[in-house]
Amino acid sequence: MKEFSSFRDPSGAVLVQDGVVVRQINCCYQKQYEALMEKLYGPLTAKGLLVCHKELPAKPEEENGFLMIQPEQIPYISYPYEWSFGQLKDAALTTLRIHRAALDQNMILKDASAYNIQFLKGRPVLIDTLSFDFYQEGAPWIAYGQFCRHFMAPLMLMAYRDIRLNQLLRIYIDGIPIDLADRLLGRKGGFAALQHIHWHAQSSMKHAQDGKQPGAVRTVRISKFSHMAMIDSMIRIVEKLQLKGVETEWGDYYAHTNYTEDAAQSKEQLVASFINEVRPATTWDFGANDGRYTRLALAHGGSAVAFDIDPIAVERNYHAVNSAGENLLPLLLDLTNPSPAIGFANRERRDIAGRQTPDLILMLAVIHHLAISNNLPMEKIGEWVASLAKHLIIEFVPKEDSQVKTLLATRDDIFPDYTEQGFEAAFSRHFEILQKSRVSETCRTLYLMRAKA
């Protein structure tokens, strides 16, 4: 079946055959593909910048097809509005380094879409093998505008204005418009922002109507030397971008939990024993924070996604995953408003459930935030989670817990059903409770559940 989102590319298409993602290369892309394989594929895959693939013996069914390739499979496809600052920055650097390496071989990266980068074992790789083209003498970088919208603008807005501004990428599927980024950034960002955002925006305004003038000059030439120097300079700019003085609510959560180290360890053992019952190949952790408990699910050789609402928690987890090369993907997610399906016909980018059905979901110390802070009925939460995965490990945090007391201190207690019995009754409508155990030294309870068919 053809992947819907690959409708734009005349060079080929992405297909899913028996659950395996394969890529069809069309005849019109044969020369570029052969040049890529001869000069660039080896060095780029050795550096971990480009996804590895193998050529399949079966020929494409379509007449214009030239070759089928099977890339290394990405466990979970993610989108830039779900990435932390560090993830977006590393994806930007991957894009620039690939284009720079391509220039050395007289080729270019013709697309700088953030959606072409995905994470494999904590590291960004380009998944679009058909994004390369031949370098044309004197041509500027055709993907420069896209690179600024997809990477430069959100990174600078996050670094100089507010870490949450990457959420604009969820609205603007082809990246943050440069004039909008310019308005939001104001005078921040120094000379780098002046060049890539401010002047860029002004130039866009000035030349917006050029198409209407007959005989307007439409070609721009820059030497290859200048082109390379520009990319080198952009790499230095992105490398220097840092998040400064950002502290959020959850950043140092584990320093302020009401778990003693003994209680945390016994919770860890309990979670591990429940996970052992399921032996999941794929796991999602809702409210994962730094991923301490998510990592327990990796023991069985599978992959996991660690979702959290806090950008700093995701950032910390990403740096840990990136340096260890774990098969874990930290992502930003608001459980009360999860990533929707977006793009043309609402089918270009999928919602979280449309990308994978995990074997197991972990929801540890998160139910009180949904039920009390967000006033979500527990029965509805259960219904939603049961629609996502077969197994659930969930921790119930009662009203006696100090964290819940804090939540209730500033609001009326309109939650008479928020009790262990009420929780079990609500979740039993959608789940069968397989195991239940008190977390020692706390008043919290851990459950292993299986969704009812």
Place this chain on the structure above:
Amino acid sequence: MYLDPGFASMLIQIIIAAFAVCGAYLFVFKNKVKSLFGRKNPENAEQEAAAEAEAKAKVAALKAAVRKEEEDK
């Protein structure tokens, strides 16, 4: 609206690339000046030498690319 933001993104690269070329030369020049006048700290000497070598290699690579480009012409 019939906007053409693509052309502007091409045009602006002329200016940005010009600054980048100046930047690359300044980078090398700065390192040269540093190595001429800077006090030699034996602990840092190795690092500085490495940085200078790296800068020189970058410029050499860029120059080589230009030569190749001219030869191709």
